[in-house]
Amino acid sequence: MSSPNPITATLIPGDGIGPETVESTIQILDALGSPFLWDVQQAGVAGIDALGDPLPEQTLASIRKHRLALKGPLTTPVGGGFRSSNVRLREEFELYANVRPAKTLIPGRFENIDIVLVRENLGGFYVAHEYYIPVGNDPKAVAVSTGMNTRESSKRIARFAFEYALKNGRKKITVVHKANILKLLTGIFLDAAREVAKEYEGRVEMDDMIVDACAMQLVLNPWRFDMLLCTNLFGDILSDQIAGLVGGLGMAPGANIGESAAIFEAVHGSAPDIAGKGVANPISILLASAMMLDHVDKQDLATRLRKAITDTLNIDSIRTRDLKGEATTKQFTDAVCKRLASG
Ligand code: NAI
Ligand code: MG
Numbered sequence: 001m002s003s004p005n006p007i008t009a010t011l012i013p014g015d016g017i018g019p020e021t022v023e024s025t026i027q028i029l030d031a032l033g034s035p036f037l038w039d040v041q042q043a044g045v046a047g048i049d050a051l052g053d054p055l056p057e058q059t060l061a062s063i064r065k066h067r068l069a070l071k072g073p074l075t076t077p078v079g080g081g082f083r084s085s086n087v088r089l090r091e092e093f094e095l096y097a098n099v100r101p102a103k104t105l106i107p108g109r110f111e112n113i114d115i116v117l118v119r120e121n122l123g124g125f126y127v128a129h130e131y132y133i134p135v136g137n138d139p140k141a142v143a144v145s146t147g148m149n150t151r152e153s154s155k156r157i158a159r160f161a162f163e164y165a166l167k168n169g170r171k172k173i174t175v176v177h178k179a180n181i182l183k184l185l186t187g188i189f190l191d192a193a194r195e196v197a198k199e200y201e202g203r204v205e206m207d208d209m210i211v212d213a214c215a216m217q218l219v220l221n222p223w224r225f226d227m228l229l230c231t232n233l234f235g236d237i238l239s240d241q242i243a244g245l246v247g248g249l250g251m252a253p254g255a256n257i258g259e260s261a262a263i264f265e266a267v268h269g270s271a272p273d274i275a276g277k278g279v280a281n282p283i284s285i286l287l288a289s290a291m292m293l294d295h296v297d298k299q300d301l302a303t304r305l306r307k308a309i310t311d312t313l314n315i316d317s318i319r320t321r322d323l324k325g326e327a328t329t330k331q332f333t334d335a336v337c338k339r340l341a342s343g
Contacts, residue, residue, distance in 0.1 A: 007296055010062040010069035011038040015045045016270025017280035018072025024282035024333040025070070025289050031337040032305055034289075035298060039066060043085050044074030044270070055085045060092060068296070069263045070289055073270040087128075089263060090121050095256035096153065097121060097160045098235060099291070100267055102242035102252060105283075106313050106323060110222060113245045116170065117228040118161040119235025121256060123149045124185070126232045147185045149231065154192030160257075161229045162196060165204040172226040173197075175208040176234050189231050215241060239267055250281030250322045253288035255295065262295055264288040278328045281320040283309060286336075308339040 011026075013019040029036060041059040042050045051058070054074070063069050076084040089095070098119040104112055125147040135141035161173055175193040177186040190208055197206040209217065211234045217224065218238065222245050230238055243252035249268035256263045266284030274280055286309060293302035312318050318335040319325025327335070 005035055006037045007035045007068065008037045008039055008066050009292070010059070010066050010071075011040045012043050012059065012069060012071040012074075013040070013046065014043065014072025014270065015075040016073060016272050016275035018044075018046075018074070018270055020276070020278060020329055021266070021280050021282040021285045022070070022072045024329050025286050027333055028282075028286060028305070028308075028336050028340070029289055031340045032301055032308075034293065034301060035296065036070075036292075038070075043071070043089075044076075047085070054082050055088050055092075063089075063093060063261055063263070067261045068292070069261070070285070070292060071263050071265045072285065073266060073268060075270045075272070083128075086265075087126060090256055093258050093261040093263070095121055095258040095261065095263060097157060097257045098239075098254060099164065099257065100235075100239040100242070100252065100254040101287075101291075102239075102246045104246050105251060105310050106247060106319070108247050110245045113222055113242070115222065115225050115228065115242050115245075116164070116168070117230060117235060117239050117242060118157065118164060118173075119230045119239065120149070120153065120157040120189070120232050121235075122232070123147070123153050124232030147182075147233075149185055149188050151188055151192050154189045155196055158193040158196035158229060159199075161193075161227060162200045162204050165227055166200070170204065170227050172205040172207065173229050174214070174225055174227065175206060176211050176214050176228055176230040176238065177208060178211050178234070180210060186231055193229060211238070214238065218242065218245065243267055248322055250283055250320065251287070252284050253286075253291055255288065255291045257295075262292075264292040264295075278330060279321050280329050281322045282329055282333060283320075304340070304343065308336050308343060311339050311343075312336045 013022045041062045047054045074085045098121040100117045103114050127148045129146040132140040133142040177190045179187040252267035254267045290302040290305045312335045318327045
């Protein structure tokens with residue numbers, strides 16, 4: 001089905017399970033009749049293989065032009081090697097807000113989870129100004145890392161979170177920090193959030209929690225949380241944790257949003273352990289494409305897509321291995337398409 005008013009967006013298949021989950025998503029979006037036309041570009045290890053660069057200029061130019069992208073996971077070497085293309089993309093387009101919802105779609109260990117995590121996406125420890133200090137004849141005796149948060153960037157992400165709450169009918173934001181130890185780095189984040197919260201008094205509540213206590217509360221009583229507002233590193237960690245509350249990384253989408261562009265992706269990485277086997281769960285990136293439909297004001301399509309996913313999981317009982325099912329990526333994909341055709 002083709003849409004009467006197409007919207008061109010960049011499509012980056014990515015590495016590992018990226019291409020297979022992206023292919024599944026495109027097949028389902030086509031069955032849905034989505035408005036997207038795709039400008040396919042490479043990044044990550046696939047970018048190195050195709051063009052000798054983990055973040056080729058033509059990929060950046062495509063995103064600059066369309067201001068909208070759907071991206072598969074990109075492999076980043078641990079320790080040495082090139083810097084994360086994900087982090088570079090966020091910096092290049094100033095994608096300061098990372099939105100990561102976790103919502104229960106299938107019965108599991110925790111019922112009725114519905115948490116939206118908003119993560120500051122550019123600062124904190126991810127600026128990664130790191131260096132060694134030599135001691136004696138060991139040139140790498142001491143490792144140092146510097147984090148940075150500005151009052152302005154902290155207020156900007158807090159305002160984003162409160163506006164998101166208003167727009168999406170959310171009631172409470174819990175600011176996550178470690179201001180008892182990292183008094184300046186995360187203290188400025190908390191102060192800025194408190195300042196912004198005053199503008200929303202009576203409309204959206206705010207409280208705050210130290211990150212370690214929050215990690216425990218997320219396991220003991222996750223239902224007390226509505227939205228989490230986190231610094232960069234804590235948001236990265238806790239977003240995997242809330243994904244765990246709803247069935248794992250296969251169920252967790254994310255959006256990276258700035259003034260000049262928005263990039264939608266799964267929370268998970270390239271999953272090299274299962275790549276190429278045709279068993280990956282495509283729901284994370286599929287739900288990211290639903291967020292992308294919301295972003296371009298196609299809420300009706302997003303709602304149909306989400307319903308087709310939950311019906312496939314719960315009525316047809318078709319699930320991939322990570323959800324204790326037996327379906328391959330392709331079988332799940334075909335089942336969602338069938339749901340869309342019948343609904
Ligand atoms: P990972 O998220 O790729 O995998 C962690 C575990 O979850 C693995 O056992 C994997 O099989 C499983 N898993 C993840 N997604 C799944 C899915 N859709 N269906 C079924 N099982 C799934 O994390 P890992 O292994 O630490 O990282 C692998 C690579 O991905 C690294 O190079 C890392 O830097 C990169 N990465 C990229 C991200 C991005 O592009 N946004 C985010 C996180 C990691
Ligand atoms: Mg992560």
